[in-house]
Amino acid sequence: MNTKLEQRQKIRYRIRKKVMGTATKPRLSVYRSNMEIYAQLIDDNAGVTLAAASSKEKDVVAQKVPKTEKSKLVGQSIAKKAVALGLNSVVFDRGGNLYHGRIKAVAEGAREGGLVF
Secondary structure (H helix, E strand, O other), X not given: OOOHHHHHHHHHHHHHHXXXXXXXXXXXXXXXOOOOEEEEEEEOOXXXXXXXXXXXXXXXXXXXXXXXXXXXXXXXXXXXXXXXXXXXXXXXXXXXXXXXOHHHHHHHHHHHOOXXX
């Protein structure tokens, strides 16, 4: 019998087989812990992180809002950094999590910030 973590890992591998980031269309990878949320723009061809944002950044921590709202702010922050790099389209990688709640909030925040996926 698989544990919840093992099942999520299998889902992650299944997603990563299909989702690939390039320099012009990077992968927006989202990691969710119990308290924080992290987002990265990754170029898989070169194996580099182009930009990163998290709920630990000063401008996000300064706002005393629930975790879902923080996730939306992280999405907007990563979108702002992507637009500054001249990127406007990405491939979304939910990291094995359901597209729901905080993961969905990151995606919505990124879309509001001007990213297309």
